[in-house]
Amino acid sequence: MPSFDEVLKEAGEFGRFQKRVFFLLCQTGITFSSLFASVVFLGRAPENYWCRIPGAAELSEQCGWTLEEEQNFTVLPLHLGNGSSSGECERLDIVWDTSVSCASPVARYGNSSTGNLPLTACHDNWVYKRPHSSIVSEYNLVCGNAWMLDLSQAILNLGFLTGAFILGYAADRYGRILIYLLSCLGVGICGIIVAFAPNFTVFLIFRFLQGMFGKGTWMTCYVIVTEIVGSDQRIVGIVIQIFFTLGIMILPGIAYLVPTWQGIQLAISLPNFLFLLYYWMVPESPRWLLTRKKGDKALKIMHNIAKHNGKYLSPHYSEITITNEEVSNPSFLDLVRTPQMRRNTLILMYAWFASALIYQGLVMRLGIVGGNLYLDFFISGAVELPAALLILVTIDRIGRRLPFAISNIVAGIACFITAFLPEDIPWLKTTVATLGRLGITMAFEIVYLVNTELYPTTLRNFGVSLCSSLCDLGGIIAPFLLFRLAAVWLELPLIIFSILAVVCGLLVLLLPETKGMSLPETVEDVEQFS
Secondary structure (H helix, E strand, C coil), X not given: CCCHHHXXXXXXXXXXXXXXXXXXXXXXXXXXXXXXXXXXXXXXXXXXXXECCCCHHHHHHHHCXXXXXXXXXXXXXXXXXXXXXXXXXEEECCCCCCCCCCCCCCCCCCHHHHHHCCEEECCCCEEECCCCCCHHHXXXXXXXXXXXXXXXXXXXXHHHHHXXXXXXXXXXXXXXXXXXXXXXXXXXXXXXXXXXXXXXXXXXXXXXXXXXXXXXXXXXXXXXXXXXXXXXHCXXXXXXXXXXXXXXXXXXXXXXXXXXXXXXXXHHHCHHHHHHHHHHCCCCCHHHHHHCCXXXXXXXXXXXXXXXXXXXXXXXXXXXXXXXXXXXXXXXXXXXXXXXXXXXXXXXXXHHHHXXXXXXXHHHXXXXXXXXXXXXXXXXXXXXXXXXXXXXXXXXXXXXXXXXXXXXXXXXXXHHHHHHCCCCCHHHHHHHHHHHHHHHHHHHHHHHHHHHHCCCCCCHHXXXXXXXXXXXXXXXXXXXXXXXXXXXXXXXXXXXXXXXXXXXXXXXXXXXXXXXXXXXXXXXXXXXXX
């Protein structure tokens, strides 16, 4: 009986059928990256807001004030009593009633008493110039509640982490395409609920669920694409990352055209319902079917692939070799039970963690201070395109391992140099930091491909999901690590990033080279990698 790779070679390793499936599933990268980075625009800081004095709403209506007039009457006494107060997080500890003069409500607070004006912290009575522009103004995530915005992103990453475990396991047990479609449905439904959440608690619950299902769409589409192409074409996994970057670049355009956060949320969520049409366009992974002892279904799909590719399978291809590895429900122990699997798993987990932590840390630090948020965000995404192009040029010529190691080491060295460059030459500091961003982006994209190629079919989706869950852990830690260490010394986070990156670059040299190798079908195949 022929092996799966032999049948795939005759049916076409990257023909018209695979190209169509590849293009369709790549669209998932655009929607997932939009969800991943959406907090930048969903959580924009309000342009203009202040704390309303109790009774001011009624007085404003009685006096016919505009919002600008009310703001002036509210904030002016604060400036009289405390020149450093802006009126955003504190207010006068008084109540305005109908006896207050409409023309001069602050008259009773003359210059003689400005130094003794009673002040109190504002809790829940803010007024915003654009009340529905972001979740910050929608749920009052300002002043003492500002940390809740960070919580919303941490909750999303926690959803990613949960999805990696639950849906990664489910995809190995129940099938890739089934979990992909259910995840797309979940992202769409939860996205709608998030957009119309009546309070912040409901917002957090369904943002968590949207993150969980979002991770399911991203991981399963990646695995499906990798499993239906030949070993020489598995570089398509890198091209998917380009679509992730395209999503990053498209997002500021959506945010610029859509004035409310609810509109942005719907714009990045509703396209997931279109992916449900893939039920009739994308087949189940034949590799997965073989591991579940469903050789007849796998062979039928292979005949369909051959037909669409203009090929014809030989008559003796009536049956495909089925892995004789006993299929069971995957667990973490399966990933560390044998020496090579254990080494690969531990190194890949660290690589995912370090790449995510450094990547998000550099994005937040490099930022682009001031300027146009939409243009700056677009440029920061465009920086990632050369990373994918460099990988495409090098990975099939010199292999996976060396570019993986060099990109990490370059990122580490760039971070270290940036930390000690003087502030009076900002162009040089920005250039070197951008080089670090380019290096860690390359490492981040290569780890996806290498992770997929180092696990057997029976454990691939679970293995990729489990290892990539460390990426989500890094994403949760990154902002706290960055800001806490920066409070000690502004450049200290860069020193930590450089150490993590260089260690990662050295560790990945211990991984086997997978260039031109067939995807392993069993744990025994992995153990035989040199």
